[in-house]
Amino acid sequence: MLKALHIKFLLVNGIIGCSVSSNTTHTVPNEVSVSALDSVKHDNPVENIIQSPLNDRKEMRVALLLPFYTNEIEYDSLGISITSVSEKSIMATQYFRGVQLALDSLDHEGIKMKVNVYDTRRDTDRLKNILSLSDVVNADVVIGPVSNIELTVASKICGERKQVLISPLSSSYNLAGKNKNFVLANAGLKTHCEALAEFINSKYSSARVIMVYRRETESVYASYFKDKLKTKPIELTEKSDSNCFHIDDFISAINPNIIIIPSFDEEFVSILTKQLHGLSTDYTFYVFGMPTWKDMETLRLDYLQSIHTHISSSYYSVDTISPFKQIRSLYKSKFNSRPDEFSYQGYSIFLFIGSLWKENNNKWFEHIDDETEEAGVNFNIQPMNSNTSETEFLENKNVFILEFKNNSLIKVK
Numbered sequence: 001m002l003k004a005l006h007i008k009f010l011l012v013n014g015i016i017g018c019s020v021s022s023n024t025t026h027t028v029p030n031e032v033s034v035s036a037l038d039s040v041k042h043d044n045p046v047e048n049i050i051q052s053p054l055n056d057r058k059e060m061r062v063a064l065l066l067p068f069y070t071n072e073i074e075y076d077s078l079g080i081s082i083t084s085v086s087e088k089s090i091m092a093t094q095y096f097r098g099v100q101l102a103l104d105s106l107d108h109e110g111i112k113m114k115v116n117v118y119d120t121r122r123d124t125d126r127l128k129n130i131l132s133l134s135d136v137v138n139a140d141v142v143i144g145p146v147s148n149i150e151l152t153v154a155s156k157i158c159g160e161r162k163q164v165l166i167s168p169l170s171s172s173y174n175l176a177g178k179n180k181n182f183v184l185a186n187a188g189l190k191t192h193c194e195a196l197a198e199f200i201n202s203k204y205s206s207a208r209v210i211m212v213y214r215r216e217t218e219s220v221y222a223s224y225f226k227d228k229l230k231t232k233p234i235e236l237t238e239k240s241d242s243n244c245f246h247i248d249d250f251i252s253a254i255n256p257n258i259i260i261i262p263s264f265d266e267e268f269v270s271i272l273t274k275q276l277h278g279l280s281t282d283y284t285f286y287v288f289g290m291p292t293w294k295d296m297e298t299l300r301l302d303y304l305q306s307i308h309t310h311i312s313s314s315y316y317s318v319d320t321i322s323p324f325k326q327i328r329s330l331y332k333s334k335f336n337s338r339p340d341e342f343s344y345q346g347y348s349i350f351l352f353i354g355s356l357w358k359e360n361n362n363k364w365f366e367h368i369d370d371e372t373e374e375a376g377v378n379f380n381i382q383p384m385n386s387n388t389s390e391t392e393f394l395e396n397k398n399v400f401i402l403e404f405k406n407n408s409l410i411k412v413k
Contacts (some may be wrong), residue, residue, distance in 0.1 A: 059112035065144030066092035098346030137393035186314035195399035209233040221262035275302040304404040348377035
């Protein structure tokens with residue numbers, strides 16, 4: 001039996017916790033029912049004890065599936081958590097806080113949502129049980145899960161019943177199968193590479209282009225660049241006996257040098273950026289890398305700035321300007337902490353679908369290609385078509401180009 005329980009989320013020491021009771025409903029300002037699942041047994045039939053108002057179209061029904069790992073939290077007799085949530089839960093916590101902030105904003109606009117929140121724990125058997133609950137089956141949209149393995153399962157199940165499924169964070173193309181109701185909220189890596197290539201074409205048409213990568217693991221990303229670049233790049237691939245490249249044998253002392261490094265390997269990127277920094281007093285470099293570089297702790301900011309490093313991102317914020325300043329203030333007031341990228345992502349996607357619901361009610365998905373910007377995330381949803389022009393899934397094609405400059409990341413496109 002799968003028992004559906006309402007849970008009360010408690011913010012203790014800045015970490016999300018939960019106090020479980022079978023009949024307690026916690027209502028956030030938007031009158032949103034927040035629920036989770038407990039006592040999952042995979043070998044028994046699913047019993048759903050939550051009844052949704054199926055005919056009530058005044059509110060949008062959303063199922064939010066995130067890995068909170070609430071089973072790993074210990075509580076005292078008062079239901080207060082006595083152990084901290086592990087780091088693997090922080091992403092879900094921050095994302096959900098952004099959602100809560102968005103629900104406050106939507107409530108002020110008179111937009112109502114019923115959101116059922118489920119802890120997937122990154123368990124595919126548990127996920128299948130969650131997806132069979134009537135509150136999830138009858139939701140207008142399922143947002144989550146976040147891992148690629150879970151998304152593959154969810155896409156198949158939701159696709160069979162033609163239910164809208166939004167991947168909130170993953171940018172992998174290999175998840176949807178052929179599901180025209182599957183939406184990537186963030187641009188895929190192919191789109192990121194193409195956006196960087198088009199930026200290079202528009203800004204540095206006379207520059208020498210050099211691409212450095214590890215052939216086996218990164219050749220697919222390199223191919224995305226090559227398909228869009230107007231200038232054929234000089235390609236340098238890793239030698240079997242060395243991690244270093246003699247880039248100085250190929251660079252120009254007269255024209256700018258575009259160095260493309262389509263790599264997610266932190267050690268590899270660190271070696272190359274250090275090497276280029278050492279040459280930067282005599283040569284001009286414009287380096288283009290991948291979205292995850294901003295999170296690589298071993299990369300030196302002074303090196304990245306000296307070689308004019310650019311990366312792509314689906315998200316961008318500036319804390320000193322509105323609306324980011326206002327959001328940060330509201331977030332601090334509500335949670336006594338700073339929002340991060342996941343907070344803004346949760347905030348943005350709920351404002352986006354909420355505004356679509358306000359304008360179009362249950363026909364909201366027919367207008368999902370309406371372009372808009374919500375707190376650092378631009379939404380430009382477009383169909384991704386097969387060779388036969390059949391829509392396979394939908395993708396948010398918006399990508400920001402950012403440059404490491406003045407000890408920060410500055411938007412240049």
